[in-house]
Amino acid sequence: MDLLNSSIKELTAHLKSGKVSVKEATEAALTRIEKTEPKIKAFIRLHKDEAIKRAEELDKKKEKRGALFGIPIAIKDNMNLKDTETTAGSKILQGYISPYNATVVEKLKNEGAVIIGKTNMDEFAMGSSTENSAFFNTHNPVNTEYVPGGSSGGSAAAVKSNEVIAALGSDTGGSIREPAAFCGVVGLKPTYGRVSRYGLIAFASSLDQIGPFAKNVEDSAIMLNVITGFDNHDETSVQKNKQDFTHLLGKEIKRKKIGIIKEVSNFDIQEEVEDSLQASIDVLKDMGAEVVEISLPHLKYALPTYYIVAPAEASANLSRFDGVRYGLVEEGKNLKETYEKTRTTGFGTEVKRRILIGTFTLSAGYYDAYYLKASRIRRLIEQDFEKAFEKIDALILPTTARTAFKLGEISNPLEMYMNDIFTIPVSLAGLPAISIPYGNDRKGLPIGMQIVGKWFKEDELLQIASALENGGKNEQL
Amino acid sequence: MNSYKPTIGLEIHVQLATKTKIFCNCSTEFGAEPNTNVCPICMGMPGTLPVLNEKVVEYGTKLGLALNMTINKTSTFYRKNYFYPDLPKGYQITQYTIPIASNGFLEVNTTNGKKKIHILRGHIEEDSGKSIHTGDITESQYSYIDFNRSGIPLMEIVTYPDIETAEQAYEFLVLLRKTVRYLGVSNGDMEKGALRCDVNISVSKGKELGTKVEIKNLNSFRSVRRALEFEIKRQVETLEKGGTIIQETRHLDERTGETKPMRVKEELNDYRYFPEPDLPPLVLTDKYIEKIRNTIPELPGNKEERFIKEFGINREYAHELASSEKIADYFENTVQVTGKPKETANYIMVIIMSYLNEKGKKIDQITFKAEHFKELFELIDNGTISKNIAKKVLDDSLRNGKSPKTIVREEGLVQITDTDAIESVINEIIEENPKPVSQFLNGKTQVIGFLVGQIMKKTKGRANPKIVSKKLIEKLNSMK
Numbered sequence: 020m021d022l023l024n025s026s027i028k029e030l031t032a033h034l035k036s037g038k039v040s041v042k043e044a045t046e047a048a049l050t051r052i053e054k055t056e057p058k059i060k061a062f063i064r065l066h067k068d069e070a071i072k073r074a075e076e077l078d079k080k081k082e083k084r085g086a087l088f089g090i091p092i093a094i095k096d097n098m099n100l101k102d103t104e105t106t107a108g109s110k111i112l113q114g115y116i117s118p119y120n121a122t123v124v125e126k127l128k129n130e131g132a133v134i135i136g137k138t139n140m141d142e143f144a145m146g147s148s149t150e151n152s153a154f155f156n157t158h159n160p161v162n163t164e165y166v167p168g169g170s171s172g173g174s175a176a177a178v179k180s181n182e183v184i185a186a187l188g189s190d191t192g193g194s195i196r197e198p199a200a201f202c203g204v205v206g207l208k209p210t211y212g213r214v215s216r217y218g219l220i221a222f223a224s225s226l227d228q229i230g231p232f233a234k235n236v237e238d239s240a241i242m243l244n245v246i247t248g249f250d251n252h253d254e255t256s257v258q259k260n261k262q263d264f265t266h267l268l269g270k271e272i273k274r275k276k277i278g279i280i281k282e283v284s285n286f287d288i289q290e291e292v293e294d295s296l297q298a299s300i301d302v303l304k305d306m307g308a309e310v311v312e313i314s315l316p317h318l319k320y321a322l323p324t325y326y327i328v329a330p331a332e333a334s335a336n337l338s339r340f341d342g343v344r345y346g347l348v349e350e351g352k353n354l355k356e357t358y359e360k361t362r363t364t365g366f367g368t369e370v371k372r373r374i375l376i377g378t379f380t381l382s383a384g385y386y387d388a389y390y391l392k393a394s395r396i397r398r399l400i401e402q403d404f405e406k407a408f409e410k411i412d413a414l415i416l417p418t419t420a421r422t423a424f425k426l427g428e429i430s431n432p433l434e435m436y437m438n439d440i441f442t443i444p445v446s447l448a449g450l451p452a453i454s455i456p457y458g459n460d461r462k463g464l465p466i467g468m469q470i471v472g473k474w475f476k477e478d479e480l481l482q483i484a485s486a487l488e489n490g491g492k493n494e495q496l
Numbered sequence: 497m498n499s500y501k502p503t504i505g506l507e508i509h510v511q512l513a514t515k516t517k518i519f520c521n522c523s524t525e526f527g528a529e530p531n532t533n534v535c536p537i538c539m540g541m542p543g544t545l546p547v548l549n550e551k552v553v554e555y556g557t558k559l560g561l562a563l564n565m566t567i568n569k570t571s572t573f574y575r576k577n578y579f580y581p582d583l584p585k586g587y588q589i590t591q592y593t594i595p596i597a598s599n600g601f602l603e604v605n606t607t608n609g610k611k612k613i614h615i616l617r618g619h620i621e622e623d624s625g626k627s628i629h630t631g632d633i634t635e636s637q638y639s640y641i642d643f644n645r646s647g648i649p650l651m652e653i654v655t656y657p658d659i660e661t662a663e664q665a666y667e668f669l670v671l672l673r674k675t676v677r678y679l680g681v682s683n684g685d686m687e688k689g690a691l692r693c694d695v696n697i698s699v700s701k702g703k704e705l706g707t708k709v710e711i712k713n714l715n716s717f718r719s720v721r722r723a724l725e726f727e728i729k730r731q732v733e734t735l736e737k738g739g740t741i742i743q744e745t746r747h748l749d750e751r752t753g754e755t756k757p758m759r760v761k762e763e764l765n766d767y768r769y770f771p772e773p774d775l776p777p778l779v780l781t782d783k784y785i786e787k788i789r790n791t792i793p794e795l796p797g798n799k800e801e802r803f804i805k806e807f808g809i810n811r812e813y814a815h816e817l818a819s820s821e822k823i824a825d826y827f828e829n830t831v832q833v834t835g836k837p838k839e840t841a842n843y844i845m846v847i848i849m850s851y852l853n854e855k856g857k858k859i860d861q862i863t864f865k866a867e868h869f870k871e872l873f874e875l876i877d878n879g880t881i882s883k884n885i886a887k888k889v890l891d892d893s894l895r896n897g898k899s900p901k902t903i904v905r906e907e908g909l910v911q912i913t914d915t916d917a918i919e920s921v922i923n924e925i926i927e928e929n930p931k932p933v934s935q936f937l938n939g940k941t942q943v944i945g946f947l948v949g950q951i952m953k954k955t956k957g958r959a960n961p962k963i964v965s966k967k968l969i970e971k972l973n974s975m976k
Contacts, residue, residue, distance in 0.1 A: 097543075
């Protein structure tokens with residue numbers, strides 16, 4: 020039995036029955052990692068000893084409980100894990116040891132997960148290829164010449180290469196969905212406010228949201244069950260009745276109204292991706308769903324809006340990295356020089372670029388023209404979605420216009436930003452969305468389909484995603 | 497010189513007396529070991545988030561209402577961005593476009609009558625940590641930072657530039673401090689940093705305002721007054737000599753009483769305010785605001801007016817008695833029992849207040865209560881003791897805790913009303929003081945006071961003074 024090729028449901032069943040010990044599962048993951056890591060490089064840090072110790076503790080437990088009992092999990096390196104180094108892929112945080120656990124870490128632990136290590140990412144989650152990591156590149160397990168996407172590239176690659184069963188990432192403008200699409204795994208960005216951000220190193224606070232990477236839709240739902248919930252440490256997290264996100268999985272989607280966006284065709288989309296979109300629409304129709312064309316008139320403004328709002332928030336969020344209390348410090352002759360040297364050495368090019376953009380757009384005399392205007396357009400985009408969702412239950416569109424690119428292939432930042440054109444509008448509106456693998460291009464690279472649900476209707480979103488996942492399989496058979 | 501009119505505005509930071517900080521659960525205790533009341537949140541550790549302390553909202557609302565302000569049902573938080581080592585996040589969370597409270601006033605009494613000082617806004621925000629420099633800030637090799645203060649809740653009160661004299665500014669601060677203490681929203685201690693005041697001041701002859709100077713780091717109400725008095729004089733003199741006022745920040749040299757330009761180089765700061773995405777807008781319901789309004793006690797200004805109207809006591813006494821809620825309550829409780837407001841006020845002001853000042857005690861630490869006052873007044877009313885002796889009895893009682901009756905009994909202070917006994921003392925005094933007696937007989941009647949004094953002295957003040965003067969004059973006249 021290939022333990023690591025199992026789903027969460029399958030593996031927890033084995034672990035809980037005692038057929039397989041947690042230690043065996045953990046060691047299997049570590050062995051697998053040892054073999055694949057030299058090629059993939061998904062992890063910034065492995066917590067081998069801690070993981071084994073944790074596995075032994077779990078094995079000793081009389082009651083084998085928890086939705087993730089014994090499951091090897093990886094987390095993105097922008098989530099605080101107590102007593103371990105947390106870098107967010109940045110040099111400036113080297114040496115910073117987390118004094119506390121992120122809320123999601125506590126939740127994973129409460130459900131019996133074994134945290135294997137911290138995954139690579141674009142520095143401070145700014146990027147779409149994980150090439151902005153201050154440490155090294157991560158390779159796409161499907162074809163190692165290609166990027167895994169980003170910024171949660173390490174988590175996507177770790178799941179795809181069966182190094183772990185599932186992983187956590189964070190998504191600000193597409194950082195879960197895009198790497199999920201590039202690597203061919205399922206990536207879910209919950210509704211903004213669904214998952215506590217406490218302990219997630221902030222990039223853009225009004226957009227950041229933690230979500231799972233998994234091998235299938237059901238595992239994503241199980242992971243969401245674990246990490247979701249109001250947190251009194253995060254005022255933007257939302258109080259909702261507890262629900263089981265798997266409850267609609269497998270239910271038929273007859274008469275569900277699925278929207279397709281008129282304006283999507285204005286973008287330059289790779290042919291195979293368009294074919295995949297068409298195929299998925301056909302499958303949904305076959306299952307009895309009604310497909311409706313809707314319009315999002317402000318869609319084209321999403322990218323520029325995002326690149327004003329997100330860097331503005333980032334410029335403030337990254338101010339705390341000043342070399343005074345933790346992480347890197349490069350001492351200068353005086354305070355100002357210490358700040359300058361620390362931040363010049365500590366931050367990478369893309370991070371500096373965004374700090375500069377954000378600082379500029381918030382400056383006196385520019386605020387109204389940039390930040391304020393962008394905030395208003397963001398509201399218009401949100402209203403576009405609100406209007407659309409009066410008529411439909413979910414939306415479908417490609418996660419990315421193109422499949423993965425080669426390492427080093429894109430050096431122009433604007434071209435890089437284009438990878439997120441279909442994920443960013445959804446983020447600006449705070450909507451939940453999932454990327455599921457749907458076919459491959461001619462080079463064998465995975466294509467991701469994005470389904471967008473109504474606010475806090477992840478259960479319905481997962482239901483449709485699961486239907487498409489199954490329908491797609493049947494079709495391919 | 498008189499034609500120059502000063503224009504003064506105040507910015508006051510009031511530390512709200514919550515048990516925990518504004519965005520985390522750390523203690524706000526003053527004087528703790530450096531960096532002991534800290535956690536990842538108030539240290540600005542990566543990934544932490546602020547959660548607004550409900551008590552801060554309550555106190556802010558209360559203070560806003562007490563300063564006659566409008567409470568904004570929706571207010572927002574902003575980030576004020578600047579780099580400084582004691583500002584752990586690199587931004588301060590504060591309120592900007594819509595503060596919790598807007599547009600109020602306080603009316604102060606000055607030597608030139610009442611003055612209404614308008615308040616522009618009151619917003620809640622977090623304090624920064626405290627930098628401790630080794631030596632002068634400009635030459636310091638390194639500095640220490642204490643983050644205990646980081647995240648302490650503040651309410652910043654900004655006045656309109658309504659104030660025209662140093663006295664008005666001073667009285668405003670005094671009344672504000674009384675008010676926050678009445679409400680229990682701040683201890684108002686300036687030396688502990690619970691109240692901090694910056695002033696803006698300009699002078700001008702016409703309607704057009706002069707160049708504004710800011711004076712910072714004023715550490716007492718007296719300093720505020722001195723700084724303003726000096727600064728008004730300096731600005732007027734400078735302009736009179738044909739000079740110009742430079743827009744700058746100054747500080748008060750406590751030694752000389754002069755204001756001087758700050759030595760620290762000032763950079764033009766662009767704080768790049770933008771809405772704090774980690775905190776949703778603060779929304780308050782009418783019901784909540786009314787609930788808070790109902791908890792507001794009668795405030796010092798109103799109380800003072802009521803004391804004058806209801807009890808007929810003078811303004812000076814009313815002002816003092818109303819200055820602290822505890823003293824006011826003590827006064828009112830006592831009056832209820834004694835039914836003698838003027839006398840009660842008089843004894844509190846003359847005897848009890850000086851005793852409290854001498855001992856550094858608070859009114860609730862004394863054993864002399866309303867029932868003791870009642871006993872004291874009964875002793876006066878039934879002629880057992882004189883008003884003069886009553887003062888001594890009250891003072892003794894404060895010091896030894898015995899009841900007035902016990903003191904009068906133990907010390908034999910019962911008033912002598914027996915005319916025979918008094919007459920015999922009068923005779924003794926007349927014999928012992930032949931010179932004043934002959935002066936009186938020669939028409940110098942003012943010596944009567946001296947002779948009465950001698951009699952009172954001999955009787956240890958126990959003789960009824962009315963009977964003494966009546967009998968003495970009778971006796972002396974009979975000698976003519």
